[in-house]
Amino acid sequence: MKLSGGVEWALHCCVVLSRASAPVPSARLAELHGVSKTYLAKHLQALARAGLVRAAEGRDGGYALTREPAAITVLDVVEAIDGDQPAFRCTEIRQQGELALPPEECRVPCGIARVMAEAERSWRRSLAGTTIADLGASLDPARLDRVLGRG
Amino acid sequence: MKLSGGVEWALHCCVVLSRASAPVPSARLAELHGVSKTYLAKHLQALARAGLVRAAEGRDGGYALTREPAAITVLDVVEAIDGDQPAFRCTEIRQQGELALPPEECRVPCGIARVMAEAERSWRRSLAGTTIADLGASLDPARLDRVLGRG
Numbered sequence: 025m026k027l028s029g030g031v032e033w034a035l036h037c038c039v040v041l042s043r044a045s046a047p048v049p050s051a052r053l054a055e056l057h058g059v060s061k062t063y064l065a066k067h068l069q070a071l072a073r074a075g076l077v078r079a080a081e082g083r084d085g086g087y088a089l090t091r092e093p094a095a096i097t098v099l100d101v102v103e104a105i106d107g108d109q110p111a112f113r114c115t116e117i118r119q120q121g122e123l124a125l126p127p128e129e130c131r132v133p134c135g136i137a138r139v140m141a142e143a144e145r146s147w148r149r150s151l152a153g154t155t156i157a158d159l160g161a162s163l164d165p166a167r168l169d170r171v172l173g174r175g
Numbered sequence: 176m177k178l179s180g181g182v183e184w185a186l187h188c189c190v191v192l193s194r195a196s197a198p199v200p201s202a203r204l205a206e207l208h209g210v211s212k213t214y215l216a217k218h219l220q221a222l223a224r225a226g227l228v229r230a231a232e233g234r235d236g237g238y239a240l241t242r243e244p245a246a247i248t249v250l251d252v253v254e255a256i257d258g259d260q261p262a263f264r265c266t267e268i269r270q271q272g273e274l275a276l277p278p279e280e281c282r283v284p285c286g287i288a289r290v291m292a293e294a295e296r297s298w299r300r301s302l303a304g305t306t307i308a309d310l311g312a313s314l315d316p317a318r319l320d321r322v323l324g325r326g
């Protein structure tokens with residue numbers, strides 16, 4: 025099982041935006057964490073598509089969160105980057121081969137599919153239990169302003 | 176996030192072995208669920224490497240579980256097929272770029288890495304809470320014996 029590498033960057037990026045005193049241009053966001061601008065642009069677009077960040081135009085333009093950091097969960101960011109498809113995908117092999125069950129015995133998901141889905145629900149619930157505001161506490165806004173040349 | 180497609184087959188296969196009255200040849204296992212023999216061979220080898228199944232030689236040879244179905248969890252099978260690497264891999268981006276933290280402030284994993292790891296622990300805990308014995312109840316051993324021509 026593997027999550028997209030962009031998840032780490034996107035979460036750190038949302039934390040930065042939650043602590044910034046004004047929108048942050050995407051080139052600056054890339055420099056803050058030493059990632060490539062192309063890499064970053066792709067993930068910022070995914071965050072924007074998911075409605076988590078918005079680009080402000082103009083001289084002081086840049087990216088900002090669209091809502092309170094306390095209203096954005098880790099799960100929101102993970103799903104924006106990695107998608108919300110289940111990790112386990114049942115192909116109904118119980119209906120194939122010599123041991124195949126008739127369709128009328130397959131109206132509810134099989135026990136295996138249910139166990140896999142329940143585990144993913146636990147994972148999602150856990151990620152939904154922490155917000156960007158919870159994570160933001162570790163980043164000092166004064167230090168961020170200084171690094172951004174706004175000190 | 177995506178799990179290897181082999182997980183579905185491997186779990187169904189372990190359920191079959193838990194309900195079979197004798198070892199099942201790998202070609203028969205493939206036929207039972209209508210999967211290709213090559214595909215199956217690869218996953219049976221992974222299950223054997225993980226110590227969950229063993230091949231018995233001889234005329235009545237075939238695969239069998241190495242221990243009681245109640246002692247094999249869904250997590251055991253998932254990790255045998257998909258590996259036990261974390262889905263989220265922290266690359267320590269907090270130590271990169273303009274916002275980089277000094278190494279001495281990075282002795283414990285960052286808050287983001289901790290939240291991601293905790294969610295994966297929930298997922299694993301959930302998968303470890305169900306055994307092959309629990310899943311086996313849905314497969315009638317008499318029907319299996321009949322399909323295997325042992326009826």
Ligand code: FES
Pocket residue numbers: 114115116117118119134135136137183187
């Ligand atoms: S048929 Fe897909 S998990 Fe059982």
Ligand code: FES
Pocket residue numbers: 032036264265266267268269270285286287288
């Ligand atoms: S440095 Fe890797 S998750 Fe924060």
